[in-house]
Amino acid sequence: MSFSNPRESVFNQPKPVVHLPPDLLAAVTKGAEPYPIPPGKKYQYGTAGFRMKAAGISNAGLDHVIYTVGLIAAARSKKRNATIGVMITASHNPADDNGVKLVDPMGDMLEQSWEGLATTLANTPNDKLAKAYEELVNDTLVDEIRQLHERPAKVVFARDTRASGPYLITALKAALDAVKVEYTDYGLLTTPQLHYIVRCVNTLNSPYAFGEPTEKGYYEKMATAFKTVMHGRAIQGPLTVDCANGVGAPKLKELIKYLPSGKEGGIDIKVVNDDVVRPEALNLDCGADYVKTKQRSPPSSAAQPGDRCCSLDGDADRVVYYYTDESKTFHLLDGDRIATLGAVFLADMTRVAGIDQKLKIGIVQTAYANGAATEYVEKVLKLPVTITPTGVKHLHHAAARYDIGVYFEANGHGTVLFSDNAIKVIKEAVPKSPGQKHALESLRACIDLINQAVGDAISDLLFAEVVLAHKSWTPENWRNTYIDLPNRLVAVAVHDRSIFKATDAERRLESPKGAQEDIDRCCQMYVKGRAFARASGTEDVVRVYAEAHSKTEAEKLASQVAEVIKKYGSA
Incomplete structure (x- = not known):
């Protein structure tokens, strides 16, 4: 041989x-x-x-x-x-x-x-x-x-x-x-429109065809799905959309041509901050990032108390909602809120459709999600929560492990993913009552209404409006589903950020040795105290997030954890 x-x-x-x-x-x-x-x-x-x-x-x-x-x-x-x-x-x-x-x-x-x-x-x-x-x-x-x-x-x-x-x-x-x-x-184009077109081009004439690979195809797909899922529900009053003086303004205006108006059983959208003639106006004192970081409406806002408002960012891949109450107090409804709103609706619809036992629905959050939001999902909605490191790619991949995975960062970037199994179950289910028929039609329309390719501010705001209409909720009703724990975010300058290594989805420090134990001791001093520290990816600072039962306690906890970081960061 x-x-x-x-x-x-x-x-x-x-x-x-x-x-x-x-x-x-x-x-x-x-x-x-x-x-x-x-x-x-x-x-x-x-x-x-x-x-x-x-x-x-x-x-x-x-x-x-x-x-x-x-x-x-x-x-x-x-x-x-x-x-x-x-x-x-x-x-x-x-x-x-x-x-x-x-x-x-x-x-x-x-x-x-x-x-x-x-x-x-x-x-x-x-x-x-x-x-x-x-x-x-x-x-x-x-x-x-x-x-x-x-x-x-x-x-x-x-x-x-x-x-x-x-x-x-x-x-x-x-x-x-x-x-x-x-x-x-x-x-x-908006960034999500390009993502949509790429997916459409690559799935054209296949069993997984995503849609017509044109801007017109994007509008028609979304408008058709919106009309179907609205199903005679009424939207309470107009929605004011701040487009950050960016590309979202002309694109949203174009989509409006395809949507039924409020009188026609659809939606009235008032577009503001739509100046794309002056490039320097982009994201200037407006847009999702301004509203989220400043915790206030854009200075140009003419909205009245109770009016529903939302802001897109410059390329329309993020959206946050907000309103002012009768006392002129500002209330932000951020990505955490949009995620829970979507999860409520999808869980309700799968239950009514009689397919909830066949599908696993879950929410994906980062450590920055408010603890009250996590508790609401787990204890009230009875849905699982996955915590991932920050970064859209981590949330997207984790959401894909569910049959229906909802993910949003607090900044308003997110979407809903439907697995092949979920799509098959939803499309093949045979209704046994008018209620089941409506629920299944709504779920099928949501698959088209939601841009699963990427977080899409325009798609997300239409989905949010659909849910609010189905629930007959005002912005205040939405906010009252849970009350955010007061929180504080601070940046601590350090000599060398690389010594701060995080684990457990960035919620705990594995080095320097002893730092996490000190942080744990600080948290135990406060009701619902929670804090974590993670190194910046771009500068020599460590960012500290802290939350607690009261604003004063949250600020004290943040200050104490910052001192812990200073101690180890200067060693």
Whole structure:
């Protein structure tokens, strides 16, 4: 009996090396010439993609970064054999900022393992870019060499209303042209609209078709679902929507054309802060981030006590609600509130439809979720809660483990995910009564109304309005479902933030040794005391969150935990 030499095994053969055509490599180098990397600049692809100052774009190097993102998008498209999205936006950041992020084939965020590849390419100078791109192709595509030749890479892209957007699009196109990508420029879109289109393009003519891959298709899908799920319910009064002087304004106005008015059994929406003519007005004293951080209505607000109001951010992927009461006191209804509102409705509908025993519904929160919200979900709604580290990707992945997973960050970014099993159960269930029929029709419409690709402020506000109509709730009724525990957030400067390592979804410190025990002792001194500390990802500070039964106790607890952090941070 003879044995082959193990050294000759296919597993021991060196991987083939892909050599890209010299003319393509030359095109990559030439295309990059107008977009050099400034000396000393370093870039990092994070949850929000790349984001930085865009005033003096070339000085910041954002055009160079955008050019490299075009190359990454091309390679990613080849790798996945699918269309990839590129969105140029800086969301809730000031108007002078801009940024870019990639959208994967199902409308989700870029796979985490590729974030490092995007970072490496962004930090590569022009004279080494062609070689780096060839290495990227070899590192990611060598096992799919045929895909290099079978079909061209395909990319779709859009931008928000920032003044720097058109110039940055030219840098993106230069990269896509250099590596012969087929692309479609969708012009101005909200970030969720681009995510929607990417998913639609990649599921077209499949059993998982998400919709028509056009802006019109987005409006029609949402409006049809909204009409169905409203089912004769009445919405109490108009909704005022602050669009942060961003791209959400013209897009919401367009959607309104497809929706029935209040008189027609639909909704009356008053759009405010809709100035997209002056780019500098974007997110200025308005928008979801302003309302959430300042805990007040935009100064321009003309809303009366009791009026329902909500604010989008600059690219319309976040929404928060709020109102003032008769005593002119401001009340915020943030992402935690939207999550519980949605969960109430979906749990009710599955029960009425008689399918609640076949589906697992849950809510995903971060440690920053108010303790009262968590207690309400677990003790009143009787639903499970999963706590994850901060960052949308963590919440999204955890929500996908439920049949119906609801996730929102407190800042208003979130959505609802329906598993394949949930969709099958909802679509195949046979009603045994008019009530079950209505509940099943409502659930089927919710699957279309909710943008499952990503958090979508416009989709989310329509869903919230549907639930309020079904429950016949005012904003005050909604707020009274539970009372938030007073809380305080403080930042503590430290010498080296890296020594503070968190565990248990960032709720506990595993180092420095002894710090968590000290924090626990502080919490035990107060009724419903809870606190945690986590290092900032960008600066040498540790952020402390504390909550307790009263405002005074919450502030004392935050101060005591801050002292603990100072003690260990200066050691």
